Amino acid sequence: MVITSSDEVQESNHDKRSELKAFDDTGTGVKGLVDNGIAKIPKIFIHDRRSGVSSDADHSSDVPVIDLEGIDKNRSQRAKVVEGVRDACTKWGFFQVVNHGIPESVLEEMISGVARFHEQDSEVKREWYSRDYTRKVLYNSNFDLFQAPAANWRDTLSCVMAPRQPNPQDLPHVCRDIMIDYSNKVMVLAQRLFELLSEALGLDPNYLKDIQCAEGLFFLGHYYPECPEPDLTFGTSSHSDSSFLTVLLQDQIGGLQVLHDNQWFDVNPIPGALVINLGDMLQVSSVQIHTSLACQVMIK
Template sequence: MEYDRKGELKAFDESKTGVKGLIESGVTRIPRIFIHDQKKLDEYSLASEESNYSIPIIDLEDVNKCGNRRKEVTERVGDASQKWGFFQVVNHGIRSSVLEEMIDGVRRFHELDPEVRKKFYTRDETRKVMYNTNFDFYQAPAANWRDSLFCAMAPSPPSSQELPHVCRDITVEYSNQVMKLGQTLLELLSEALGLGPNHLREMGCAEGLYLIGQYYPACPQPNLTLGCTKHTDSAFMTFVLQDQLGGLQVLHQNQWVNVTPIPGALVVNLGDMMQASFYWLIKI
C-alpha cells in the first residue's frame, strides 16, 4: 500500500495534542512522519563527540558602572560575537527562581490534560499564543519529536486570558526581565561595534520579544528521530534557557561544541543579522 504522508500529517495535526499526545496514547513505535533519514542521524551521532572548544562565559556583574569594568565586558562581548555568535551570561540580574519557575511553567503547560491543551493548538500565526508541533510540520522532510508553546510578548503582548493559566504570571515576569537584559546587551553590542550605546535600540532592535517553550517528551524509539535539527536563527538576538539536562550544541570551527548548562546562566544567540554586522566589522 502506498504511504499516505499527507494523510498522516493531517491526522496527527487534527488530534491537537502534539507529540505528548502520542505518549499519552501509549505508542511504542513512532509514526513514520517522525522518522529521519539514517544518513542524517549518523551525522548527528558524529556531532556528539567531544570538542576542544568551550562557549565563552561572560560575567555581567557591575556592567553598568563606568570605567574599566564596562570596557572589559564590552570587549568580551565583542570578541565572543565576532568569533562565536554565541556566549553565556551570568550575574545578568534575573533571579534563578524566575528562570527555574519559567522552565517549570513550560513543563506544566505541556503536561496539562490533553483536552485543555487542545484549546491552544493552532497554526494560525495571527494568534499571539500558539501551541503546536513543529512550525514547519508540513514542509520538513521529517518532523522533530518536539512540541512548542509560542507567545508573542512584545511590542503588543497577549491579554492575560490568552495565556495559559499554569504559566501566565511567570511568562509575563520572565518576559519583562528578559526585555531589560536585552536592552543592556544591545548597549554592549552597540559599543562593541564602535557605536553609541543607544544605536541598536534606536533602530528598533529592542521592541519585539517572542517566547518559545519547547518540550521534548521521552521517545520510545530515540534512535529513529531527532528533537531538533541543525539550523541558524535569523532573529536579531535569542536567549536560550536550558534545564540542567542540556542538549544544546553550537557549530564552531567545523566542530560541534556542547553548551554545558550553568545554573542561573542564559545562552545568548546573536542570530544571523547581528553576526553579519560583526562580520563586516572584521572585514573593515
C-alpha cells in the same frame, strides 16, 4: 541502481502527508503520542542522521561564558566584558551569560510553567492547538510540520510578548504570571545586551536600540517528551535563528549543541545562566554597519 517511478514518489509523498495530517488533527502533539504509550515513533519523526560535520561534542568548556557582574559600575570591567562579547560573537556567535540580573527562582519557575502547560490534560490543551499564526497565543508541534524533511520530537507554546504584550487573560492561566514576569525581565536584559553589542561594534551604546533591534519579543516554550527511540529523531534539528538575538533558557538536563569550526560543541548548562545566540538578522546588520563605517572612513 534503484529506479523509483514518479507514481511511487507521489504515493510516498501522499502517504507522508496523510500521516502528518492525522498526527496534526489529534491536536495533542508529541505529548499525546507519549500519553498513548507508543513504543515506536511514527515514520514522520525519523531523521537521516548523516551529517557533513563531526558529531563529536567533547569541547563544551570552550563555549564562552560572559559575566555581567559590575558592568554598570566599573568602566574597566565593562570594557573587559565588551571585549569578551566581541570575541564570542566573532568566533562563535554564541555565549552564556551569568549575573545577568534575572533571579534563578524566576528561571526555574519559567521552566516549571512551560512544563505545567504541556503536561495538562489533552482536552485542556487542545483549545490552544492551531496553525493559524495570526493568533496571539498558540500551541502546536513543529511550526514547519508539513514542510520539513522530518518532524522533530517537540511541542511548543508560542506568543508575541512585545512590542504589544497580550492581554493577560489571553495567556494560559497555568503559566500566565511567569510568562509576563520572565518576558519583562528578558526585555531589560536585552537592552543591556544590545548596548554591549553596540559597543563591541565600536558604536554608541544606544545604536542598536535606536534602530529598533530591541523592540520585539517572541516567546517560545519548547517541550521535549521522553522518546522511546531517541536515536532515530531529534528534539530540535540543526538550524539558525532568523531573529536579531535569541535568549535561551535551558533546563539542567542539557542537550543543546552549537556548530563551531565545522564541529558540534555541547553547551553544558550552568545554573542560573542564559544562552545568547546572535541571530541571522543581527549578523547581517553588523556587516552592513561595518561596511557603512568603512565607507565613511574612506570618504574622510
